[in-house]
Every structure is written in C-alpha cells, then in structure tokens.
Amino acid sequence: MSKTRATSIGFIAVLLWSLLALFTVGTNPVPPLQLTAICFSIGGAIGLVWTALNGGFYRLLRVNWRIYAFGTAGLFGYHFLYFSALRSAPAAEAGLIAYLWPLLIVLFSGLLPNETLKKGHIIGAIISFAGAAMIVLNGGAGFQTDAMAGYGLALLCALTWAGYSVLSRRLGDTPTDSVAIFCLATAALSAIAHLALETTVWPATTLGWTSILALGLGPVGLAFYVWDIGVKHGNIQLLGVASYAAPLLSTLVLIVAGIAEATWALLIAALLITTGAALAARASATDSKGQP
Structure with missing residues (x-):
C-alpha cells in the first residue's frame, strides 16, 4: 500500500470523528463510560466479523499479548483520562x-526512524491548533487554578493518544485486525469503570439507540481501524495536522x-486550520518527492 493511499485512509478517521458530537448528543442521558463500553463492544464486534470473513483469526493468535496490552492502554487510557478530566475541570479548557x-x-514523529520532521510541519500544527482553540474555547469560562488536577489529566490524555498513534508506527507488521481486540478489551474495562463510577441509564428513545449504533459503527468503530492503517503506513505528520479539521x-x-x-x-x-494543514502538506510534498 502506498503512503498516499494509507494517508487518505487514515483521514477517514478524522471525517468519522467529526460526527462524534452529533451522535453523542442523540445518546443523552447515557453516561460517558457506559456509552464507551457499549460503542466499543459494537466496534470490536464489527472488527471480529471482518476478521472472520477474511480468515484472519489465525493472525490474531500470532499477535504478542504485549501488543494487545499496548493497544488497550491506548484506547481505554485515552477515553478514561478524557472523561476524568471533564469531571475535574471546565469542559472547554480541558x-x-x-x-x-x-x-x-507531529512533534513525536520526529523521533521515529526514517521520518523527517520539517519546520512546515511544526508551524502548520501550531497554526491549526490555534484554529482549533478558537472553536473549543468558544463560550469557555477561562482556566481556573482550582482545576489543575483536571488539566493534568487532560494533558495525560493528549500524551496517551499521541504516544499510542506514534508508537503504532513501530508495529507496522501487526495486522489491523488486532484493533478488534483493543476495542473489546476497552469495552470490558469501560464497563468496569462505569459500574464503579456511574449510574446506569439506558436510552429511552429509538433516536438514542440509533445514535449509539451509529457511534459504534463509525466514530468509535471503523475510525480506529482506518486510523491504525494511516499511522502505520501513511504520512503521520500530515495526519496529525489534518486531525485539527475534526473540531x-x-x-x-x-x-x-x-x-x-x-x-x-x-x-x-x-482559515487557520486550513492554512496550517496546507503548510504541513507542502512540507510533506517536498519531503516525499520521488517516493511512492
């Protein structure tokens, strides 16, 4: 698979994540960890169906348990830290x-072998982050000193997903089918966390159940499979900057x-997000001339 095609497949995850807020609104009043458990169960199930249709169960048995632990830590760790941060700090700022x-x-990718981190990647990421900040902080109450614990959890959340995405590059030989196990293990841990921290509330309408199914099939399902392909085989710097298109x-x-x-x-x-992405794309284009 060419780097360009893998990057395009990875960007599908960004498009799917852009539907996360819309579908999540429809799931109200289901609490977040319960919702995470249900959606990752759906996402893991569709992965197993795909694996079965392609005769991939043997490939799953050959995957080292440490890789399953790594993937589960990435998916579950990100979501648990994110929701924990929102409980401890203002939502917009966290x-x-x-x-x-x-x-x-983008920054961590410079530590990967055979990857070139250019000035355009860094400047583009910073400009796009400024654009995302304008959206995320819209209506925010400002940073509060008594919410430092929540802000710390939010930073750990960011580090977790960035680390998962970049280190996945080192696991290029691991089949994407393994994401199904990551999803199912994340669902199990989310269910345990839900029972410990939340009160169970089920959707009361058809819209609620439809929204949950849509989340499990798309933003909390297919998205993680195509993201896996993108970060393993695509242009990881460009994907990082392009991710700011999601908000x-x-x-x-x-x-x-x-x-x-x-x-x-x-x-x-x-305009800021588009400019940042264009700068990163230009940097990637000049770096990849002559490459497939």
Missing part, C-alpha cells in the same frame, strides 16, 4: 488541552443539524 494530541503527534467539521455538522450557530470565529478558525 478539551483544548486534550486536543494537544495532533500537535504532539471544525464537527461544528459545521452541528450547524447543519441546527444545533449550533455559525460565527465569525468559526470562519477565522477554518
């Missing part, structure tokens, strides 16, 4: 810190659905 992960992916696209989806309103800040954010 969300912004958590959304440092694309920038961290922009998510807001646009909410506007189309009549849940949010268009603002000048959104337009400026769109």
Whole structure:
C-alpha cells in the first residue's frame, strides 16, 4: 500500500470523528463510560466479523499479548483520562488541552526512524491548533487554578493518544485486525469503570439507540481501524495536522443539524486550520518527492 493511499485512509478517521458530537448528543442521558463500553463492544464486534470473513483469526493468535496490552492502554487510557478530566475541570479548557494530541503527534514523529520532521510541519500544527482553540474555547469560562488536577489529566490524555498513534508506527507488521481486540478489551474495562463510577441509564428513545449504533459503527468503530492503517503506513505528520479539521467539521455538522450557530470565529478558525494543514502538506510534498 502506498503512503498516499494509507494517508487518505487514515483521514477517514478524522471525517468519522467529526460526527462524534452529533451522535453523542442523540445518546443523552447515557453516561460517558457506559456509552464507551457499549460503542466499543459494537466496534470490536464489527472488527471480529471482518476478521472472520477474511480468515484472519489465525493472525490474531500470532499477535504478542504485549501488543494487545499496548493497544488497550491506548484506547481505554485515552477515553478514561478524557472523561476524568471533564469531571475535574471546565469542559472547554480541558478539551483544548486534550486536543494537544495532533500537535504532539507531529512533534513525536520526529523521533521515529526514517521520518523527517520539517519546520512546515511544526508551524502548520501550531497554526491549526490555534484554529482549533478558537472553536473549543468558544463560550469557555477561562482556566481556573482550582482545576489543575483536571488539566493534568487532560494533558495525560493528549500524551496517551499521541504516544499510542506514534508508537503504532513501530508495529507496522501487526495486522489491523488486532484493533478488534483493543476495542473489546476497552469495552470490558469501560464497563468496569462505569459500574464503579456511574449510574446506569439506558436510552429511552429509538433516536438514542440509533445514535449509539451509529457511534459504534463509525466514530468509535471503523475510525480506529482506518486510523491504525494511516499511522502505520501513511504520512503521520500530515495526519496529525489534518486531525485539527475534526473540531471544525464537527461544528459545521452541528450547524447543519441546527444545533449550533455559525460565527465569525468559526470562519477565522477554518482559515487557520486550513492554512496550517496546507503548510504541513507542502512540507510533506517536498519531503516525499520521488517516493511512492
């Protein structure tokens, strides 16, 4: 598979994550860890079906248990830390810190063998982060000194997902089928955390159940499989910067659905994110001339 094709497949995850907010609204009032457990169960199940259809169970048996532990730590760790941060700090500010992960992916990628981190990648990531900040902090109450623990958890959240994404590059020979096991193990741990920390609430409407199914099939299902392909075989720097399109696209989806309103800040954010992505793409293009 060419790097360009793998990068395109990885970007599908960004498109799917842009639907996360819309579908999550429809699942109210299901608590987050319970929702995570259900959705990852669906995501893991579709992965097993795909593996079965392609005769891949033998490949799963050959995967080292340490890789399963690594993948589970990445998926479960990110979501648990994210929800824990939101419990301990203002949502907008904690969300912004958590959304440092694309920038961290770009920076950490420079430590990978055979990867070249250019100035354009770094500048592009910073500009795109500024655009994302305008969206995430819209309506925020400002950073609060008594929420430092929550901000710390949000930073750990960002480090976890960036570390998972970059280190996955070192596991290029591990089949993407293994993500199904990551998902199912994450579902099990999320269920345990839910029972310990939350009160169980089931959807009361058809819309609620449909939204959960959509989440499990897309943003909390297929997205992790295509992201795995992208970070293992694609242009990881470009994917990192392009990930800042997710909050922009998510807001646009909410506007189309009549849940949010268009603002000048959104337009400026769109320009910043697009500019940042263009700079990163240009840096990647000059670096990949002559490569397949």
